[in-house]
Amino acid sequence: MADSARILQTLVVLAGLAVAVGIGWVLFVFVPDGNLARLLGVVFAVLAGVLGARAASGLAASAFADYDVAEVAVEGPITRDGGGGRLPTTPGGTPADDIVDQIEAADDDEAARALVLKLNTPGGEVVPSDDIRIAAERFDGPTVAYATDTCASGGYWIASGCDEIYAREGSVVGSIGVIGSRINAAGMADKLGLEYERLAAGEYKDAGTSLKEMTDDEREYLQGLIDGYYEEFVDRVTDGRQLSDEQVRDTEARVYLGEDALSIGLVDELGTKREVKDRLADRLDEDEIEVRAFEPEKNVMERLRGGSQAVAYALGAGVANALAGEDGSRVDGFEFELR
Numbered sequence: 001m002a003d004s005a006r007i008l009q010t011l012v013v014l015a016g017l018a019v020a021v022g023i024g025w026v027l028f029v030f031v032p033d034g035n036l037a038r039l040l041g042v043v044f045a046v047l048a049g050v051l052g053a054r055a056a057s058g059l060a061a062s063a064f065a066d067y068d069v070a071e072v073a074v075e076g077p078i079t080r081d082g083g084g085g086r087l088p089t090t091p092g093g094t095p096a097d098d099i100v101d102q103i104e105a106a107d108d109d110e111a112a113r114a115l116v117l118k119l120n121t122p123g124g125e126v127v128p129s130d131d132i133r134i135a136a137e138r139f140d141g142p143t144v145a146y147a148t149d150t151c152a153s154g155g156y157w158i159a160s161g162c163d164e165i166y167a168r169e170g171s172v173v174g175s176i177g178v179i180g181s182r183i184n185a186a187g188m189a190d191k192l193g194l195e196y197e198r199l200a201a202g203e204y205k206d207a208g209t210s211l212k213e214m215t216d217d218e219r220e221y222l223q224g225l226i227d228g229y230y231e232e233f234v235d236r237v238t239d240g241r242q243l244s245d246e247q248v249r250d251t252e253a254r255v256y257l258g259e260d261a262l263s264i265g266l267v268d269e270l271g272t273k274r275e276v277k278d279r280l281a282d283r284l285d286e287d288e289i290e291v292r293a294f295e296p297e298k299n300v301m302e303r304l305r306g307g308s309q310a311v312a313y314a315l316g317a318g319v320a321n322a323l324a325g326e327d328g329s330r331v332d333g334f335e336f337e338l339r
Helices: 002-030 035-063 096-108 126-138 154-159 186-192 216-241 245-249 258-263 273-283 300-323
Strands: 069-075 114-121 143-152 164-167 172-174 179-181 255-257 291-293 329-331 334-337
Touching: 069 096, 096 114, 096 126, 114 126, 114 154, 114 273, 126 143, 126 154, 126 216, 143 154, 143 273, 154 216, 164 258, 164 273, 172 258, 179 216, 216 245, 255 258
Parallel strands: 069 114, 069 291, 114 143, 143 164, 143 172
Antiparallel strands: 172 255, 179 334, 329 334
16 A cells, blocks of 8 residues: 555656646746846746645545554653653653644544554643543544553543553553642751742642741641542543543552553553554454654754754753752742642
8 A cells, every 4th residue: 555655656646746847847938038037047947846846745645545553652851842841851852742742643643543642751730631532532533542661641641541451561551540749848947047928819829838837727628629630530530441440549659661551441452552553453444554743843953952952951850859849830929730
């Protein structure tokens, strides 16, 4: 299928190039008089040919696609903007909105009959994770989550919305839980002679602020938010995985290696990417399938920024990890994380 599609694409591109060059030659070379006009005409004819070839290439790719499965990667911490956190604790991931855009682009592409979500993430923010899950659920066709190294917390929140979950034997899967965190700097502030002065409207507006001790009421309030997120997480998994409420809660936010995750129903099968493709080929009633990676376009500055984040992680992970975790949904200084 792929070879014949590529041949057809090449023929369409060549035909488009020939037609565009022919039209350009007539308009810019044959009709004008004078050597300078003809020289310029040749240039314009070549440009017309290039534009025609590009248009024909897009038409050919759409009409004679050489793939039938779309793959979208979810890698690194899951955040709205793709950042790794307030401090360089980890390299940044792909922005959640970009991942959603790629899933929707695959859904709009008639050639993409199935979707593979390749997951290698420790988790991240709650709502961006849910946005990705919803986009995958709306995909019109079979959806498969493929866990590579890590599919934890927010990553599993996403995966549980797919039709099937594959993992490797060495994959780390699970962590169905929510964590809230804050830096208690009240003691340090006292030593430095700093005093927290409250100017706020609303009793719980500054709950979790690091420069003051937390009251019992504030702790109960924030724990209630965490419990609410946890209940939502459990509901997502029980609905998507056909597991009982008790089975999900019994995991107690543990992570599992592939074999154990399979035995308790967190994943459907263990296998390599090749085996995932073979399984999808069976579902699509094809002898073999081709997969195309849908990726957001990145300019030069974005690529350089990604490299600098990796360097920052290598240089600053030690001290940064002692000070801050992954970004989560936040209430003032208090963070909520799916990890």
